[in-house]
Amino acid sequence: MTSTDPQAGFKQAAGHFASGVTIVTTRNGDHVYGITCSSFVSLSLNPLLVTVSVNSHSPFLAEVRESGRLAVSVLADHQQDVSRYFSTRGRGRGEGEFPDLSTESMTTGAPIVSDCxxxxxxxLHAVLPGGDHEILIGEVVAAGGRDGAPLLYWDGNYRQLDMEPSDNRIERYADAMSVQLHLVGLDSTGLLDAQLALEPAAGALAAGVRSEPGLSALRDSLARSRALMDSPEAFTESALQFHNALGTASENPAIAASVQALGRSRQAHYANGTTWESMVRTIEAHEEIYRAIEAGDEERARALVTEHLTTVGARLCRQ
Incomplete structure (x- = not known):
């Protein structure tokens, strides 16, 4: 959405850029000084340069200019308290060390936050003007790090990075459950009951959400199925992926994982009896379901999925 107020629009847009959280420090004579900063950038590899932007009214600028050194500590996901420490008025300056905060020094003597x-x-390499901020450019003389996850700041709040995409977690859990169901043995009646309990709801939710990634996954599944009609085995495998795509398009992780967990059982029961006629009917049914979801018709999507599963179930019973 476009804002008619450039300043308000700028703040809103900038607030939706996720950034890491750093503490920028210096040691000037007998005292240390530090601030919280999210505007840190790696600038150059030759020479090794980094930049931080600091409010022009911050006393930190005079401290760095006088000391000629600065250190940047990139905070880990458990260090929100450190960020808040330096954001609290009066805590940024300390005599010798920062009270109640563990730091260490490397080459320049500027404090580095422990366990960052x-x-x-x-x-200090240069100081450049930047509107109501000044840009400090530092020439890196030492650097290091450890494994872990960063602390992030987005939309006015601290955030933590999810190290594993949610889709990957769903697939991993669903695959483990799928193996167990296959080993236990899920007969065709049990499979159909499970599908009827889950997939019509997935279709209705998908129609309510109508997310482009969900619609795209359904379209891709349909396109693959049409292209594989000369190979019943490959067609069956591709057509069954439509059901997984249906679960994913619901954008409900529990339903998506549960639908996907039925994968091995679906493959085992649907592998036989695929004919040209059944392939044609399957594609027609999937296309109708897709059109209902694309149109946002939740009740029709639910009814079409139910009808399709009932038809497939009747065919299974005749095998």
Whole structure:
């Protein structure tokens, strides 16, 4: 949505850019100084340069200019308290060390937050104007880090990085459950009952959501099925993926995982008896379901999925 107020629009747009959280520090004589900063950028590899942007009214600028050194500590996901420490008025300056905060020094002597995710120790290279901020450029003389996840800041709140995409987790859990169901043995009646309990709801939810990734996955499944009608085995495998895509398009992780967990059982029961006529009927049914979802017709999508499963179930019973 476009804002008619450029400043409001800028703030809203900038707030939706996720950034890491850093602490920028310096040591100037007998005292240390630090601020929380999210505007940190790796600038150059030759020479090794980094930048941070600091409010023009911040006393930190004078401290760095005088000391000629700065360190950047990239906070780990468990260090929100460290960020808040430096965001609290009066805590940014300390005599010798920061009270109640563990730090260490490397090459320049500027403090580095203990247990941070990574750090850059630098000499002041240049200071550039940047509107109501000034841009400090540091020449890195030492750097390091460890394994872990970063602390993020997005839309006015601290966030944590999900190290494993949710889709991957769903697939992993669903696959484990699918193996167990296959080993236990799910007969055709049990499979159909499970599908009728899950997939019509998935179709209705997908129609309510109408997400482009969900619709795209359904379209891709249909296109693959049409292209494989000369190979009943490959067609069956592709057509069964439509059911998984239906679960994913619901955007409900529980339903998506449950539908996907039926995969091996569906393959075992649907592998035989695929004919040209059944392939044609399957594609027609899947296309109708897709059109209902694309149109956002939740009740029709639910009814069409139920009708399709009932037809398939009747064919299974005749085998």
């Amino acid at each position: 995710l990574s750090w850059f120790d630098a000499k």
